[in-house]
Amino acid sequence: MASLAVTEQSMVKQERAARTREALIRSAAEVFNREGFSVASLTMISALAGVSNGALHFHFASKAILADAVEEEAVTRLLAVTDAVHPPAASRVQLLVDVTHGLAAALRTDVVLRAGFELSGETSRVPQSDLRECWQMWVEETLKQADAEGHLRPEVAARDVVSAVVAATVGFEVLGARDAMWLSASTVTRFWRLLLPTLVPAPLLADLEAEGARAL
Numbered sequence: 001m002a003s004l005a006v007t008e009q010s011m012v013k014q015e016r017a018a019r020t021r022e023a024l025i026r027s028a029a030e031v032f033n034r035e036g037f038s039v040a041s042l043t044m045i046s047a048l049a050g051v052s053n054g055a056l057h058f059h060f061a062s063k064a065i066l067a068d069a070v071e072e073e074a075v076t077r078l079l080a081v082t083d084a085v086h087p088p089a090a091s092r093v094q095l096l097v098d099v100t101h102g103l104a105a106a107l108r109t110d111v112v113l114r115a116g117f118e119l120s121g122e123t124s125r126v127p128q129s130d131l132r133e134c135w136q137m138w139v140e141e142t143l144k145q146a147d148a149e150g151h152l153r154p155e156v157a158a159r160d161v162v163s164a165v166v167a168a169t170v171g172f173e174v175l176g177a178r179d180a181m182w183l184s185a186s187t188v189t190r191f192w193r194l195l196l197p198t199l200v201p202a203p204l205l206a207d208l209e210a211e212g213a214r215a216l
Contacts, residue, residue, distance in 0.1 A: 074116020
């Protein structure tokens, strides 16, 4: 019985520690998002999380290590967006459209994801998990597959499409920090209505939905 009680106490401590760590990551994301990495302090973060500075340092030895943890969690959330289930018959171009809608929606509501992207652009530190680079790599791979499947116009170079999509979506992310309309479904839809006719062969265009083919 004594050993069982010790095990239960250990589990309770582990669960409490996990909750504290999650609270610190979210609070750090909120402070980084609001103040910027350079201005943010560990005191601000611990106060928002409702824990002592000592408890914060138990989990994270420095602000840089805490920022790395925010980025790591943000990557997990980005992968949840890019790996979301989509209709089996959907083309890679439609998948790209759908996922850009999903990313914009997630950035509107998920402060950890927003902070992760913002930390990627922070010049005062070297990112451990560069979300903008992760996003670019996903876009590159998706458009490479679209090109291989014949879903891009012959005269269109996939690398040029990557440049346009990444520049636009990262631009929406940056501008959305000040004005949420840049991350709205209507903004993303207008972007794709403008771009799709230049990318996709005319016979395939009618099957694409600029507003997204699935609920996001």
